[in-house]
Amino acid sequence: MEKKEHTIHEHEAGERIDKVLSTLNNEWSRTQVQQWVKEGNVLVNGEKVKPNYKCILNDKMIIHIEEDEELKVIPEKMNLDIYFEDQDCIVVNKPRGMVVHPAPGHPRGTLINGVLEHCHSLSNINDGLRPGVVHRIDKDTSGLLMIAKTDFAHEKLVKQLIEKTVIRKYKAVVHGVIPHDYGTIDAPIGRDPKDRQRMAVIDDGKHAVTHFAVLKRFKEFTFVECQLETGRTHQIRVHMKYIGYPLAGDPKYGPRKTLSIEGQVLHAGILGFHHPRTGEYLQFEAPLPNEFRQIIKMLENNY
Structure with a gap:
């Protein structure tokens, strides 16, 4: 069991506890947080509360998170919005509300779970929970991401980010x-x-x-x-x-x-980069999602 602590700040006072908690960690969904509160894994000033509890300035919160015995990326079948793919990399349009990669508290349903099921193999440069992840966007941000299938592609794409040649x-x-x-x-x-x-x-x-x-x-x-x-x-x-x-x-x-x-x-509507193997410049544009329009x-x- 992992324990996190948080004290309510002025900008959080008056907000629902499930809303506040879901903003503390990009990998924590509001649904998951609500379940933790209902199960009594969230205490406010030592007491259990309901998911609609309105936070008060200086409330002391303790969040108990059940840790998976062996947290790893499990391939999951998803309907991915793929804009480009070859043997080196894949460009995917991530929907709003989806986390990019697994983490404690959010082990399933992430973009990487779906991409791994589709590709079967991704680069291994990162830790085991972030295979292929070259860059990230927040859970509630929609848009384009480039993901590396090979270590060779991963290194080349990261270099472009460092050299500021990627268009975002x-x-x-x-x-x-x-x-x-x-x-x-x-x-x-x-x-x-x-x-x-x-x-x-x-x-x-x-x-x-x-x-x-x-x-x-x-x-x-x-x-x-x-x-x-x-x-x-x-x-x-x-x-x-x-x-x-x-x-x-x-x-x-x-x-x-x-x-x-x-x-x-x-x-994240426009993403441009040089292909890691051929050097060809590639640029993709994803239209605004319906909710945004x-x-x-x-x-x-x-x-």
């Missing part, structure tokens, strides 16, 4: 109306010293650069495209909050009053 463009809806058409956010990112479960712009953080362009303005929101120059954890979410335009629906970095949606409105339509009609 995201579309997002943010709070507020951005007045300028383009911008660049160059601000270092690291663990938030006030809340270790979040990232923040801090002086001694890692170099991080995000470019953005306004696609459309609404009354209280802006539709933007962001391009990553670096790839820090939660980079777009942290950077847009830093300049005063947090992502709509973001439970970790956004305001409480937001659009009626679970998780940030963010889609409905939000844009709602904003056009109501805002």
Whole structure:
């Protein structure tokens, strides 16, 4: 049994406990968290609570997680949205709400479970729970990922990420109306010293650069495209909050009053890289998912 502890911060006060817990770890689904609470594996100030419990500032939470005796990636049959595949790599469009790879607390139903069933073999450079994973996107972010089938491809693709030659463009809806058409956010990112479960712009953080362009303005929101120059954890979410335009629906970095949606409105729509073996430049574009398009339509009609 693994034990995690968390103290409720100001931005979490008033939120449901299942919502708060599901934001602490990208691999914890809200359904899984609700089950832990129902089973009494989550205590608040030493007491059992219900999944709809509203958190209070400074509540002390203890989460007990049943550890699998042997956590490993089990192939699972899924309907994958594949954009490219050959003997070296595969490009997949990950749906919103799906975790990229297994982890304690979320051993099944991840993208890698499905890709492993489809491919049968992936690169072994990472630990056993992340075969083939070259880069990741958050659970509630949809979009394109490149996954390595061989160690050779994995090393070549990681090198491109380090050298910043991979093109990664995201579309997002943010709070507020951005007045300028383009911008660049160059601000270092690291663990938030006030809340270790979040990232923040801090002086001694890692170099991080995000470019953005306004696609459309609404009354209280802006539709933007962001391009990553670096790839820090939660980079777009942290950077847009830093300049005063947090992502709509973001439970970790956004305001409480937001659009009626679970998780940030963010889609990794364009992915471009050089093929690890041939050197040919490949670029793929995944359209906005239906839920995202409905939000844009709602904003056009109501805002």
